Structures are given as structure tokens and as C-alpha cells.
Amino acid sequence: MAKEAKQEFVQHITPRNENFSQWYTDVVTQAELMDYTPVRGCMAMKPYGNRIWELIHEHLDAMFKETGHENVSMPMLIPESLLLKEAEHVEGFAPEVAWVTQGGVEPLQERLAVRPTSETIFCTMFAKWVHSWRDLPMKYNQWCSVMRWEKTTRPFLRTAEFWWQEGHTVHATPEESEEETQLMLNVYKTFCENKLAIPVYAGRKSDKEKFAGAQATYSVEAMMQDGKALQAGTSHNFGTNFSVPFNIQYLSKDGRLEYCHETSWGCSTRLIGAIIMTHGDERGLKLPPAIAPFQTVVLPIAAHKGGVIEKCTEVVEALRSDGIRVKFDDRDNVSPGWKFNEWELKGVPLRLEIGPKDIEKGQVTAVRRDTFEKTTLPLDDQLPAAVNKMLGDIQENMFRIALAFREAHTKDVSGMDELKSQVDGGYARAMWCGDRACEDRIKEETGATSRNMPFDQTPIGDKCVCCGKKADRVMYFAKAY
Amino acid sequence: MAKEAKQEFVQHITPRNENFSQWYTDVVTQAELMDYTPVRGCMAMKPYGNRIWELIHEHLDAMFKETGHENVSMPMLIPESLLLKEAEHVEGFAPEVAWVTQGGVEPLQERLAVRPTSETIFCTMFAKWVHSWRDLPMKYNQWCSVMRWEKTTRPFLRTAEFWWQEGHTVHATPEESEEETQLMLNVYKTFCENKLAIPVYAGRKSDKEKFAGAQATYSVEAMMQDGKALQAGTSHNFGTNFSVPFNIQYLSKDGRLEYCHETSWGCSTRLIGAIIMTHGDERGLKLPPAIAPFQTVVLPIAAHKGGVIEKCTEVVEALRSDGIRVKFDDRDNVSPGWKFNEWELKGVPLRLEIGPKDIEKGQVTAVRRDTFEKTTLPLDDQLPAAVNKMLGDIQENMFRIALAFREAHTKDVSGMDELKSQVDGGYARAMWCGDRACEDRIKEETGATSRNMPFDQTPIGDKCVCCGKKADRVMYFAKAY
Numbered sequence: 001m002a003k004e005a006k007q008e009f010v011q012h013i014t015p016r017n018e019n020f021s022q023w024y025t026d027v028v029t030q031a032e033l034m035d036y037t038p039v040r041g042c043m044a045m046k047p048y049g050n051r052i053w054e055l056i057h058e059h060l061d062a063m064f065k066e067t068g069h070e071n072v073s074m075p076m077l078i079p080e081s082l083l084l085k086e087a088e089h090v091e092g093f094a095p096e097v098a099w100v101t102q103g104g105v106e107p108l109q110e111r112l113a114v115r116p117t118s119e120t121i122f123c124t125m126f127a128k129w130v131h132s133w134r135d136l137p138m139k140y141n142q143w144c145s146v147m148r149w150e151k152t153t154r155p156f157l158r159t160a161e162f163w164w165q166e167g168h169t170v171h172a173t174p175e176e177s178e179e180e181t182q183l184m185l186n187v188y189k190t191f192c193e194n195k196l197a198i199p200v201y202a203g204r205k206s207d208k209e210k211f212a213g214a215q216a217t218y219s220v221e222a223m224m225q226d227g228k229a230l231q232a233g234t235s236h237n238f239g240t241n242f243s244v245p246f247n248i249q250y251l252s253k254d255g256r257l258e259y260c261h262e263t264s265w266g267c268s269t270r271l272i273g274a275i276i277m278t279h280g281d282e283r284g285l286k287l288p289p290a291i292a293p294f295q296t297v298v299l300p301i302a303a304h305k306g307g308v309i310e311k312c313t314e315v316v317e318a319l320r321s322d323g324i325r326v327k328f329d330d331r332d333n334v335s336p337g338w339k340f341n342e343w344e345l346k347g348v349p350l351r352l353e354i355g356p357k358d359i360e361k362g363q364v365t366a367v368r369r370d371t372f373e374k375t376t377l378p379l380d381d382q383l384p385a386a387v388n389k390m391l392g393d394i395q396e397n398m399f400r401i402a403l404a405f406r407e408a409h410t411k412d413v414s415g416m417d418e419l420k421s422q423v424d425g426g427y428a429r430a431m432w433c434g435d436r437a438c439e440d441r442i443k444e445e446t447g448a449t450s451r452n453m454p455f456d457q458t459p460i461g462d463k464c465v466c467c468g469k470k471a472d473r474v475m476y477f478a479k480a481y
Numbered sequence: 482m483a484k485e486a487k488q489e490f491v492q493h494i495t496p497r498n499e500n501f502s503q504w505y506t507d508v509v510t511q512a513e514l515m516d517y518t519p520v521r522g523c524m525a526m527k528p529y530g531n532r533i534w535e536l537i538h539e540h541l542d543a544m545f546k547e548t549g550h551e552n553v554s555m556p557m558l559i560p561e562s563l564l565l566k567e568a569e570h571v572e573g574f575a576p577e578v579a580w581v582t583q584g585g586v587e588p589l590q591e592r593l594a595v596r597p598t599s600e601t602i603f604c605t606m607f608a609k610w611v612h613s614w615r616d617l618p619m620k621y622n623q624w625c626s627v628m629r630w631e632k633t634t635r636p637f638l639r640t641a642e643f644w645w646q647e648g649h650t651v652h653a654t655p656e657e658s659e660e661e662t663q664l665m666l667n668v669y670k671t672f673c674e675n676k677l678a679i680p681v682y683a684g685r686k687s688d689k690e691k692f693a694g695a696q697a698t699y700s701v702e703a704m705m706q707d708g709k710a711l712q713a714g715t716s717h718n719f720g721t722n723f724s725v726p727f728n729i730q731y732l733s734k735d736g737r738l739e740y741c742h743e744t745s746w747g748c749s750t751r752l753i754g755a756i757i758m759t760h761g762d763e764r765g766l767k768l769p770p771a772i773a774p775f776q777t778v779v780l781p782i783a784a785h786k787g788g789v790i791e792k793c794t795e796v797v798e799a800l801r802s803d804g805i806r807v808k809f810d811d812r813d814n815v816s817p818g819w820k821f822n823e824w825e826l827k828g829v830p831l832r833l834e835i836g837p838k839d840i841e842k843g844q845v846t847a848v849r850r851d852t853f854e855k856t857t858l859p860l861d862d863q864l865p866a867a868v869n870k871m872l873g874d875i876q877e878n879m880f881r882i883a884l885a886f887r888e889a890h891t892k893d894v895s896g897m898d899e900l901k902s903q904v905d906g907g908y909a910r911a912m913w914c915g916d917r918a919c920e921d922r923i924k925e926e927t928g929a930t931s932r933n934m935p936f937d938q939t940p941i942g943d944k945c946v947c948c949g950k951k952a953d954r955v956m957y958f959a960k961a962y
Contacts (some may be wrong), residue, residue: 035606038563039593040584042556044606047621050553070528071535075520075642076557076595076626077579082519098558099583100595103521104576104630112520114557114581114595125516125525134814140528144626145557149585161556333615 013345015282020226027276028155031285031346041153041160045269048346049156051293052272053163057143059195059290060165060267063187069139069167074121076144077112082120085245089119092212096148098160114147119213119238119264122168123246130260132251133172137180141167156273157230157481164268170248170260174239177261178216181237184265185218188233196271197288197398198222198278199406200232201427201476203452208439211264215239221451221476223406224277227425229451229478232274233267273481278402285347286369288398289391294327296387297343301336301355312354315364315383322384324391344369349394350387354379370394370401410476412460416445419465419477423448427478431471433464442466442477451476494826496763501707508757509636512766512827522634522641526750529827530637532774533753534644538624540676540771541646541748544668550620550648555602557625558593563601566726570600573693577629579641595628600694600719600745603649604727611741613732614653618661622648637754638711638962645749651729651741655720658742659697662718665746666699669714677752678769678879679703679759680887681713682908682957684933689920692745696720702932702957704887705758708906710932710959713755714748754962759883766828767850769879770872775808777868778824782817782836793835796845796864803865805872825850830875831868835860851875851882891957893941897926900946900958904929908959912952914945923947923958932957 013030014022028034033049045053061071077100084090093116100112115121122140130138145163153159167184171177185202192198200220210217214236222232243249243260252258279286289295296319300312309330316328327348329339336353343351353365363376364383368390377386409426413419422428423446432438432450439450442465457474464471494511495503509515514530526534542552558581565571574597581593596602603621611619626644634640648665652658666683673679681701691698695717703713724730724741733739760767770776777800781793790811797809808829810820817834824832834846844857845864849871858867890907894900903909904927913919913931920931923946938955945952 035609037556037602038560038605039556039558039602042558044556044602045554047551047553051551053554054552070532072528072531073526073534073626073644075518075523075525076628077520077523077642079519096585098581098585098593100579101582102580102592104578111583112579121518121520121525124519128516145554147557161558163554 013282013284016225016280023280024273024277025155027280027284033272034155039160041150043155043159043161045163048293049272052275052287052291053269055291055293056195056271057165060187060191061143063191064141064165064167067183067187069141069169072140072142073144074118074125074142076115078115078118078121080111080113082124083113085120086213086242089213089242093117093148096150098147098149115144116146116148117266118142118146118166119168119242120246122264123242123248123262126168126170126260126262127246127248130170130248130250133253136170136172136250136260137176138170139167139180140169141165156276157270159269162268162270164266166266167264169263170243171262172250172252172258172260174261177237177239177263180263181216181218181235181265184263185220185233185235188220188235188265188267192220192222192232193399195288195290196275196278197290197395197402198232198274199399199403201452201454203454203476205234205452206439206450206475208436209450211236213238213241215241219452221478222274222278223409223427223478224274224481225280225405226277227409227423227427227478229427229476229480230270230274230277231451231480232271233265235265236263238262238264270481279398280347283341284345286398287347287349289349289395292347292349293325294348295325295391296350296352297327297329297339297348298352298354299329299336299339301353301358303330303332305356307359308354308356311359311379315352315354315379319384319387322388324384324387350390352387366390368394370397413465414461414463416442416466419448420446423477423479427451427476429460429474429476430465431459431461431463432473432475433467433469433471434473435464435467438464438466446477447479448477449480451478451480494763494765497706497761504761505754505758506636508761508765514753515636522631524636524640524642526644529774530753533756533768533772534750536772536774537676537752538646541668541672542624544672545622545646545648548664548668550622550650553621553623554625555599555606555623557596559596559599559602561592561594563605564594566601567694567723570694570723574598574629577631579628579630596625597627597629598747599623599627599647600649600723601727603745604723604729604743607649607651607741607743608727608729611651611729611731614734617651617653617731617741618657619651620648620661621650622646637757638751640750643749643751645747647747648745650744651724652743653731653733653739653741655742658718658720658744661744662697662699662716662746665744666701666714666716669701669716669746669748673701673703673713674880676769676771677756677759678771678876678883679713679755680880680884682933682935684935684957686715686933687920687931687956689917690931692717694719694722696722700933702959703755703759704890704908704959705755705962706761706886707758708890708904708908708959710908710957710961711751711755711758712932712961713752714746716746717744719743719745751962760879761828764822765826767879768828768830770830770876773828773830774806775829776806776872777831777833778808778810778820778829779833779835780810780817780820782834782839784811784813786837788840789835789837792840792860796833796835796860800865800868803869805865805868831871833868847871849875851878894946895942895944897923897947900929901927904958904960908932908957909946910941910955910957911946912940912942912944913954913956914948914950914952915954916945916948919945919947927958928960929958930961932959932961
């Protein structure tokens with residue numbers, strides 16, 4: 001049977017430097033994160049990929065609740081008339097909406113959009129729910145999937161349907177909505193860095209790149225191993241852009257009707273794509289312990305020898321009751337070597353091997369996925385603590401490596417040639433005059449887009465990288481997913 | 482301010498015995514569980530209602546995982562051709578499907594159904610994923626919302642969009658699929674009784690009432706306070722009904738291609754309707770502690786007096802760190818009496834009052850929502866344990882009361898007149914010959930439908946309640962939601 005399974009399993013993963021895009025596809029499918037479906041542009045998340053999303057959900061949801069947000073669930077269909085209320089918004093989203101036109105046997109009088117995002121239905125409900133200053137702030141979030149009829153799709157990175165969370169909040173003043181926008185941007189930054197081990201640049205989007213209908217959009221931008229940017233989360237301040245057309249007003253303390261100030265913010269299953277492309281290697285996926293479905297896998301060596309399975313079972317139970325997510329791979333139809341490959345491909349952070357010799361010496365053999373370093377840990381009461389410590393080290397080391405990569409692939413540039421060559425495999429930091437025309441030209445000539453303007457705007461020059469005119473903005477440029 | 486808030490808040494709840502249906506609507510809206518939306522038949526779950534669903538999700542998901550299931554996420558749109566593959570299934574669901582016919586600016590070549598349920602897409606993927614007996618069983622579940630274009634809708638009980646979980650599993654043998662079907666039926670029964678404090682009748686549906694495409698459907702049926710039945714969960718054994726048209730085959734140990742045996746099972750946000758109508762009273766909602774967003778509310782009495790707020794804060798923190806879901810209501814713009822009403826309406830199981838006299842006596846005053854019994858608990862280190870004990874008592878007592886109500890409103894009947902009068906306010910247990918004609922006549926003459934056949938089939942007679950011919954089946958009949 002070992003042979004049969006082997007034939008199914010060991011497939012070639014394209015080397016990253018040969019074809020990064022093919023490498024990505026190989027990893028996504030061979031690690032069994034998702035599968036293609038007969039529904040155009042829509043994927044199925046398999047248990048392993050879905051579990052990563054569940055863990056992302058768990059961590060982020062706790063952070064949302066700690067910062068005073070509550071979850072709600074809104075309808076997935078939105079009447080066309082609502083979508084039309086905010087002009088920029090409809091222009092941005094209408095071309096990629098899937099429309100329901102028939103309900104049961106009868107054609108609908110009004111088309112219903114499968115939500116591409118939910119600002120318009122949230123705003124409709126907020127207009128009903130907000131009355132006085134005492135109702136504010138109203139800070140809601142929902143976990144759901146949304147649909148955008150994309151022309152070309154790629155697993156996790158761009159799919160017609162994707163899973164996400166979308167926060168929608170209402171405030172009394174512009175100061176409060178700006179504070180919320182920054183707060184949630186910072187939640188995303190903290191989450192990406194501490195849980196996904198992905199360093200991100202946080203900053204403000206240009207007008208060209210901001211969300212359709214927003215006053216200001218902020219983003220966190222990650223760097224993939226091919227040097228391209230991936231927008232990992234966005235946070236929008238709408239000001240009164242939606243509250244005016246949707247008539248969301250509140251009675252202030254001194255008895256006046258005032259328009260509310262709103263925000264929205266979201267991140268999606270594309271984070272899974274970011275994890276793969278930030279950390280993965282020739283052997284496959286490499287998962288940060290905080291969101292790994294299995295943080296450690298326990299493998300019996302010479303399992304037929306007396307006491308091995310029993311000892312493994314003990315260890316598994318001890319780790320599990322300490323809260324560690326552990327997989328016990330006791331399959332008897334594949335070899336240990338086969339299992340090594342499989343769990344490396346699936347990115348499990350730590351492998352624990354237990355054989356007769358280990359038991360004799362009172363140890364387990366530990367192999368780290370991040371460094372392939374092989375050590376031994378004492379097989380005693382302190383094992384769960386030692387494993388937790390090692391998982392912590394792996395989490396930190398993965399961040400350190402990703403950060404070093406990003407720093408090595410970010411460069412200040414002052415002219416178009418330099419910019420063009422830099423964005424071939426990294427981020428360019430440059431001065432920009434603020435003109436849309438320069439952004440467009442940069443895109444045309446280099447393929448890079450403006451990513452965001454960092455909060456630290458210490459100038460690195462005074463001329464626009466493109467037109468050479470006076471410039472006072474620092475902007476990151478990169479090719480992007 | 483107290484007055485202003487009071488005017489908004491204290492609304493009349495219609496008495497249950499005057500108009501049960503209106504009482505239900507009053508409770509649903511005034512307890513802020515949901516709101517109506519401009520989308521036909523679709524509701525918005527507000528934070529309080531959504532949180533109940535989150536807690537249901539949490540408990541059930543843990544039970545699914547303990548029984549070996551993994552979560553996946555499937556596309557929300559299903560091509561029409563897939564829906565057409567199983568004849569009975571399409572006949573059952575086609576009349577209530579919402580159809581996507583337009584994607585972006587182009588009309589679609591094939592209509593896509595907004596999933597009314599996901600058997601057809603799961604089966605399509607199973608055909609791809611199942612190869613050999615080693616892949617089996619495959620036990621998956623997904624949490625999502627589905628859409629059924631219903632003519633008349635009621636919050637939680639019947640909405641066009643509703644939130645649910647749907648389990649889909651694949652097995653090698655008919656014995657295993659039957660075992661799974663029963664296992665999950667039992668999970669639902671245990672969950673309803675232990676967590677929702679709702680006693681249920683578990684049994685098998687008649688052919689008329691079974692799921693479109695199933696070989697056998699089992700259900701758990703609850704009794705509402707108006708004596709009507711509410712189907713709280715269903716579990717279906719498909720046999721090979723889907724695996725044949727979808728061609729889901731596996732290579733057996735002895736090398737033969739065999740069709741798989743499948744199941745599906747689900748429960749939905751209508752459970753929230755069941756909670757309301759099983760436990761609620763004239764003052765509003767009454768939540769079982771296991772799924773109450775707030776298990777206890779702490780109210781300061783004479784909050785302006787020195788030390789009251791401090792003591793309340795201490796208590797709140799002690800309860801919270803013991804894992805109790807606690808709300809600290811320190812609003813200063815409404816009176817304690819006002820707060821009593823509000824938290825009773827919202828069904829919080831236990832109210833803790835702390836005032837200067839309580840502090841002096843080293844006690845907190847505890848008022849149970851289920852009995853309105855007022856006692857005192859010592860204000861010491863043991864308070865969290867005492868509160869937990871009381872929450873446990875409330876949970877048990879709520880189940881006991883609901884069970885007593887159900888027993889008092891279930892009766893064995895042997896003729897049509899008796900049946901008709903019994904189903905006016907309860908369940909009738911009767912002998913049934915098994916003929917569809919009798920089911921139809923019973924429905925026509927009494928308004929009741931067959932609910933299910935209990936596993937204990939000890940006969941209570943030998944003649945069909947309807948036609949008087951020989952009968953060997955025991956069946957529950959009731960009017961149903």
C-alpha cells in the first residue's frame with residue numbers, strides 16, 4: 001500500500017526561482033488547501049485551508065471584540081437601488097457584480113446584487129438604528145463571503161467568491177472615525193506581524209488607489225518572496241460620504257441633527273495566499289505556529305517495537321492538554337520518510353519523532369520546519385513547556401527572516417530607471433508629487449502601482465521620482481498581486 | 482434622560498395567551514435579536530441575536546469535531562446543471578431557488594443557483610476527492626447561509642436567507658452511513674436538551690415528509706408553548722441516491738469499484754425561534770445559560786454611594802476570569818427598575834444586585850430569571866463557584882419545566898376527533914397504517930402533519946387513527962412551524 005500512496009503523493013513542486021507562480025499553484029493544491037470547482041472563479045476550501053481561515057478568524061475576532069466591536073449578520077443580497085445611492089461606490093463595484101434576477105418561478109421587479117461588499121446595506125440599517133448620540137459609536141463586524149465577478153482568478157489571491165470580515169462603524173465626529181480607522185489598521189498590522197509572522201508597511205493610499213466611496217483609505221502591505229506587494233488589509237474613513245446619501249443622522253447632546261461619520265475595514269482569505277508566498281519554500285508550505293492547524297506532528301519511529309505507540313500516545317495527550325494543536329500520525333501504510341515529506345509540504349512547524357532509542361535515552365527528537373534544525377528534548381513533565389517555547393522561537397524566527405527579506409528588497413530610489421529596476425524584485429520608496437498623471441506613468445512604464453504613504457514622512461529628497469517637480473510625499477511603489 | 486430612554490424602551494408585549502404569534506414578534510424585535518431589511522424575506526441579525534447564534538455554533542462545532550468532522554467552505558453559487566442531476570432533489574428545491582443570470586455586464590450562459598442547500602456541489606467535489614477505501618469515511622461540514630425563496634416569512638422561523646450548518650459525509654457501506662445518520666441525530670438531540678434546554682422527540686420521518694432525495698430522514702422535534710411542533714434538526718441517509726448520478730465511487734480493499742453511501746444533516750437559525758417559543762414568558766425572552774450572551778448581569782444599587790461601583794467592578798472581574806459571561810450595567814441615565822425590566826426582557830438568566838446594604842452584609846442579591854426567586858450569595862472568593870452552581874440549576878430547571886410542559890401536552894389518541902382536538906394545543910401520538918392518503922387526510926381535516934416515528938415503536942393500539950385499518954406504526958402528529 002505504501003507504494004500506491006506514494007505514487008499519488010510525491011509530486012514535483014516547481015522551484016520558486018524557476019517559476020514563482022507555478023510554485024504557488026503547486027503548493028496550494030499539493031498541500032490540499034483548496035480545490036477548483038465547476039463554478040467559474042470560485043474555489044472550495046478543503047479542511048486544511050479552511051482550518052487556517054478558522055484560526056485567522058479566531059485571532060482576529062478576539063481582537064475585534066477587545067476593541068469594542070460586535071458581530072452581526074446582514075443579508076447577502078442587496079437591491080440595486082441601494083447600490084446606486086453613492087455614485088463613486090456603484091461605479092467602482094457595478095462592473096463586477098453577480099445579479100439575481102429570478103426568485104423561484106417569477107422574474108424579480110428589481111435586480112439583487114450578490115454582495116460585493118456591504119456598505120450600502122449596513123448604511124440602510126444604520127439609518128434605522130442610529131437616533132441619538134447615546135447610540136454612538138456603533139461598531140459592528142460581520143464574517144461572510146462576498147462575490148466579485150473577476151475576469152482572471154487565482155486561488156486565495158483573487159477568487160470570484162472569497163471569505164472575509166467587514167467591519168462597519170458609525171461615529172459622532174470626524175476625529176472619532178479617523179481614530180477608529182487607524183485603530184483597525186493597527187489591529188491588522190499587529191495581527192499580520194504577531195500571528196502571521198508577516199511584516200507589513202502601514203500607510204495611506206493615494207486617491208487613485210483608495211476604496212470607491214472613501215475619503216481616505218489606509219492599507220497594510222506585505223512583500224512576497226518574488227518582491228511583489230500584497231495588500232493584506234484595508235481600513236477606510238468615509239467621513240460623511242455615505243451618511244449623507246443614506247441619511248444617517250443623530251441628535252447631538254445639544255439637540256441638533258448631525259450627519260454621522262463612518263468607517264469600514266476588511267481582510268480576507270487572500271491572507272492565506274500571503275502566508276504561502278511570504279514563508280513557503282521548495283518543500284512546500286511553512287506555517288507560523290499561531291495559525292497552523294497542527295503546530296506539531298508526533299511520528300512513531302519503528303512503531304512495531306514495544307512501547308513506541310504507547311509513549312507517543314502519552315506525549316500526544318500531554319501536549320494536547322496543554323493546548324497545543326497536535327497531530328498523531330500513526331499510519332502504518334507509509335514510511336516515516338514519506339511522513340516527513342508530507343508534513344513538511346503541509347508546513348507543520350515542528351516534527352517530534354519518538355523511537356525505541358529516544359525512549360531509551362528519555363528524549364524526543366525535534367525537527368524545526370523553519371530551520372530543519374534537529375535537536376532533542378527531554379521526555380519528561382516539562383515537554384509541553386519545551387515544545388511551546390520552541391513554537392514561540394519558530395514564530396519569532398519566521399518573522400525575523402521575513403523582515404530581513406523585506407528590508408533587503410526595499411530601496412530608496414530617485415529616478416525612473418532606478419525605480420523600474422527596483423520594482424522588478426522589491427519595493428521602491430520614492431518621493432512623489434501627488435499627481436495622478438505620475439502614478440499612471442509609473443504604472444505604464446514599470447508595471448508598479450503606488451502602495452501607500454508611510455506615516456513617517458521624513459523626506460528622502462525633494463523631487464518627484466517621475467516628473468522631477470517639487471514633491472513632498474514619500475510613497476512606496478511595487479508591482480502588486 | 483431616564484424619561485427619554487424609558488419612552489423609547491418600555492413597549493407593550495402582547496400576552497402569550499392573547500396572541501401567541503404577536504407575542505413572538507414582540508419579543509424578537511424588542512429583545513433586539515433581529516431587524517427587518519429592505520431585502521424581501523431577509524433579516525439582519527443584530528448583535529444580541531447574532532451572539533446567540535455564535536454560541537450555538539461554538540457548542541455544535543465542538544461536538545462535530547469530537548465526532549470526527551472537519552469544516553470546509555463550498556461555493557455559494559451552484560450551476561443549474563448540477564442541481565438537475567438528482568430528480569427528486571431538483572423537484573423539491575427548484576421552485577424556491579434564487580437565480581443569478583448576470584455576471585458583471587454579461588449574461589451568463591448557464592444560470593447559477595444561490596445555494597438552497599449544498600448536496601449537489603458537495604457531491605461534485607466528492608466525486609473528485611474519493612478514490613479508494615482509504616479516503617473513507619469523509620466527514621465534512623460547513624457553516625454558511627442559504628437562500629430559499631419563501632412566499633411568507635417570519636423572523637428566524639422561516640426566512641428567505643437563513644444561517645445554518647450542513648454536514649455532508651461519504652461512507653463505504655450502508656451500515657456506516659446509517660450509523661452516521663443516527664450519530665448526528667443524537668448530537669442534535671443532546672445539544673437541544675443539554676444546551677438549549679429543549680426536550681425533543683427523535684424519530685424517523687414519513688416518506689411524504691422526508692428530504693428531497695433522501696432514502697431516510699430523521700428529525701428532532703420540539704414543542705412550542707402553543708403546542709405546535711418545530712423541527713429543530715434533520716439527519717438524512719441518502720444511501721446511493723446521490724452517489725449514482727454524481728458517480729462517487731471508491732476502490733474497495735479487494736479492488737472493486739463501489740458506489741459510496743452518503744448522509745447530510747443540518748440545523749439552522751430557526752433554533753433561536755425554538756428557544757424563544759419554548760422558554761419565553763410575558764416579560765420576554767428567557768435564555769438558557771449555555772447560550773446566553775450574558776449569563777449574568779451585575780447591577781449597582783445606589784451607585785453614587787462610596788464603594789458600590791468599586792465592589793461591582795471587583796465582582797465582574799472575578800466572574801469574568803472564572804469564564805462567566807457577565808455584563809456590567811453601570812449606566813447612570815436609567816433607574817435600577819428600568820434595568821430590571823430590560824434584562825428580564827433580554828432573558829439574562831441571573832441578575833446580581835450590589836448596593837451599600839449588600840456590601841455591609843457581605844452579600845450580593847441574586848434574582849433568577851426562570852423563577853424570579855430572590856436569594857443572597859456570600860460576597861467572597863466562592864462567589865464565582867456559587868454563580869456557576871446557580872446557572873447550572875437554572876439550566877436544569879428550564880429543561881425540567883419544558884419537559885413537564887411537553888409531557889402534559891402529548892397524548893395518545895385513537896380516533897380522528899380525538900386527534901383533532903389534541904393537535905389544537907399539543908402532540909398526538911397515534912397508530913398509523915403507513916399510507917400517504919391517511920397523512921393527507923389528517924392534514925386536511927386537522928391541520929396536523931406527521932412529525933416523526935419514535936425509535937420506541939411499542940404499539941399503543943392496532944388500528945390506524947385515520948382509516949381504522951390494521952396499523953403497526955407509532956407516529957407523532959402535530960401542527961407545525
